Amino acid sequence: MPEEVLFKSETDRSRAEIASLLRRVADNLADGESITLTAGADSVTLEPPARPTFEVKAEREGPDDGPGELSIEFELEWDETDGADGGSDTLEIE
Known part of the structure; x- marks a missing residue:
C-alpha cells in the first residue's frame, strides 16, 4: 500500500x-x-489505540567518507482497523 x-x-x-x-x-x-x-x-x-507499536530509530545519513546528518526518530504505529499491539522488546531511554 x-x-x-x-x-x-x-x-x-x-x-x-x-x-x-x-x-x-x-x-x-x-x-x-x-x-x-x-x-x-x-x-x-x-x-x-491503548497499545500502539512504538519504534525508536537512531540514524546517520551521508557519505561513507565524511560527516553526515544524525537523527532520532520516534514513531507510533497502529493498524487503522484493529489497533493490535506489536512486539515485546524492552526499550529504555536515559
Whole structure:
C-alpha cells in the first residue's frame, strides 16, 4: 500500500521547545486523549489505540567518507482497523 502523508512539519526548534512538544504528546497518550497536530492551516487529529507499536530509530545519513546528518526518530504505529499491539522488546531511554 502506498504511503499517504497526512501531516508534515519540519522546523528548527530549541531543545526546550522540542521537549515541550514531546511532553504534550506524552501527556495526551497517558491520558488516553487524541493527538492533534497543527501547523498553519494544516491540521490532523489521530486517536492512538491503548497499545500502539512504538519504534525508536537512531540514524546517520551521508557519505561513507565524511560527516553526515544524525537523527532520532520516534514513531507510533497502529493498524487503522484493529489497533493490535506489536512486539515485546524492552526499550529504555536515559
